Amino acid sequence: MCQDGHVDKPKTVPERRAGALTRDRVVAVATEILDEQGETGLTFRALAARLQTGHGAIQWHVANKGELLGAATAAIVTSAVGEARPDAVPRQAVHDIALGVFDVMDAHPWLGRQLVGSAWEPTTLWVFELLGRQVAKMCTTPTDQFNATSALLTYIIGAGGREAANAGAPEAARERQELLDTMSQFWGGLDPRRYEFTRSVAESLRTHSDRAVFVAGIDLVLAGINSKKTGIGTNI
Amino acid sequence: MCQDGHVDKPKTVPERRAGALTRDRVVAVATEILDEQGETGLTFRALAARLQTGHGAIQWHVANKGELLGAATAAIVTSAVGEARPDAVPRQAVHDIALGVFDVMDAHPWLGRQLVGSAWEPTTLWVFELLGRQVAKMCTTPTDQFNATSALLTYIIGAGGREAANAGAPEAARERQELLDTMSQFWGGLDPRRYEFTRSVAESLRTHSDRAVFVAGIDLVLAGINSKKTGIGTNI
DNA sequence: ACCTGAACACCGTTCAAGT
DNA sequence: ACCTGAACACCGTTCAAGT
Secondary structure, three states, X not given: OOOOOOOOOOOOOOOOOOOOOOHXXXXXXXXXXXXXXXXXXXXXXXXXXXXXXXXXXXXXXXXXXXXXXXXXHHHHHHHHOOOOOOOOOHHHHHHHHXXXXXXXXXXXXXXXXXXXXXXXOHHHHHHHHXXXXXXXXXXXXXXXXXXXXXXXXXXHHHHHHHHHHHHOOOOOOOOHHHHHHHHHHHHHOOOOOOOHHHHHOHHHHHHOOHHHHHHHHHHHHHHHHHHHHHOOOOOO | OOOOOOOOOOOOOOOOOOOOOOHHHHHHHHHHXXXXXXXXXXXXXXXXXXXXXXXXXXXXXXXXXXXXXXXXXXXXHHHHOOOOOOOOOHHHHHHHHHHHHHHHHHHOOHHHXXXXXXXXXXXXXXXXXXXXXXXXXXXXXXHHHHHHHHHHHHHHHHHHHHHHHHHOOOOOOOOHHHHHHHHHHXXXXXXXXXXXXXXXXXXXXXXXXXXXXXXXXXXXXXXXXXHHHHOOOOOO
16 A cells, blocks of 8 residues: 655564564454453454464464463453552452452453453462452451452452353343343242242342442451451351 | 073163163263363263263253253252251351352362353352342341342352362362462562562461361351441441 | 264364475 | 464264164
């Protein structure tokens, strides 16, 4: 297209083609595909097609698919959870961290399963660290701190996994509210003898906000931590 | 081998071969393979080989792999979580349910990922129902009950997913304690400025029991529920 | 009804070969 | 060093054909 005359380009960018193939670019485009088509849509061949190269070339930058998914996960989550504001009270700081992870899991539904599957990868460890600093202000012993932080981490990541499962449900095309209406009606029609509780919360299912329910769970854990500190609620 | 004379067999068992191929048998053998080799080891071909049939035959009984995994999951979990003892206090009953799921996830590491991935399948819904009945004795409004039960379910299933991730870690062959020692040493050697908290709980990691940490998390949520009921701990 | 096995489309990964 | 593309082994699923 462009007529390329003899222009003295500054030698800052030694690119060899329009978009040089770097590991970052591979990961970025992989994230695009993941967001559009989910985990099953991401193949080395689809990735190669979009990057306009052979699929073998990609594997020079990332060894295998697991590494590719891991890198995409790390890039997103790390930038999502920043340092806590130094003046924030522990509860607020934990909210910030938890919701940071939650929102990013909501925006990239494939993230949930990925984070669940990676036990103590650097990304997970960093979230653990950030949560732990706040928990440390609320618990006395290291063991209590370890337990409480583990609980928060397990809950947060578990929520993401379930969010991902919901997003990838049978009819993903259907509207969320329409799906909740159908499910709520199903719950309401269950056998009262076997599903007395589920029936009783059918309306809550219909009107609930995933995010609000998520935060409510965080607050329950935090309240549990706090009640333990004050010595109240230990004998339930 | 056996000489088959004209024996009048009772016509109770119309079996056509030693082990007739039923859906239950397919699921049972699939579970065997899953326990031995994990999710990647379960293929229709491997299953067919062990069942001594063609791999197409299996697909007459179970339509696809998802259904196979779902059936295996349902069979195990349903039998693991029984009805709660009527005389148990809520906390004890929740422990029974939660530990029932945890132990079965621990025995079948592939279960975790499977339960995380199935959002509101009958199996999950049943655990939700059982948990909810106990929570209903501790919370007032349906919304609080819904939120609290969701939190417990998310935590329990999330824990199973992370357990599964740990079991499928790089060197699965290594002993658990050896792996914890290595990890603990790594945590202890982290940069004190970036990982002050993680460093401080390195010893807790080394000596912790997965099951105890799991229960501690359950108790935090329960304490949170209780503190909300008593109106204490709402302002953390 | 239940079972068989060939065939199809697709995948991750490897690797000899290029520049 | 970076990239190419053929080749390999393997998978889930389909389906015409048998009993």
